Amino acid sequence: MAGQTRPEVIFEILGREGELTPQQQALRDSYLEGPASYRERRWDDALRALDASLEALPGDGPSMTLIERIESLKANPPPRDWNGSWHIEK
Numbered sequence: 001m002a003g004q005t006r007p008e009v010i011f012e013i014l015g016r017e018g019e020l021t022p023q024q025q026a027l028r029d030s031y032l033e034g035p036a037s038y039r040e041r042r043w044d045d046a047l048r049a050l051d052a053s054l055e056a057l058p059g060d061g062p063s064m065t066l067i068e069r070i071e072s073l074k075a076n077p078p079p080r081d082w083n084g085s086w087h088i089e090k
Helices: 022-039 043-056 061-075
Strands: none
Touching: 022 043, 022 061, 043 061
């Protein structure tokens, strides 16, 4: 949320337990590795996981957003004390 000054955890509801489509399951499994690698600054591993997410569900907004952030962070690495958060301007 814009204007926040502390990290917030955000969840995406994919569906009811036991009712996910095979594509949603593949997206979930691939996506989980992306943010973990992102927080550890393993940019290429994060990108591979998120690309796999997009193969499972093309156009997935969270995957596309995180890919954009990673590309930006690769070009302009964050400071050593970075905690994985992203400041949203608007």
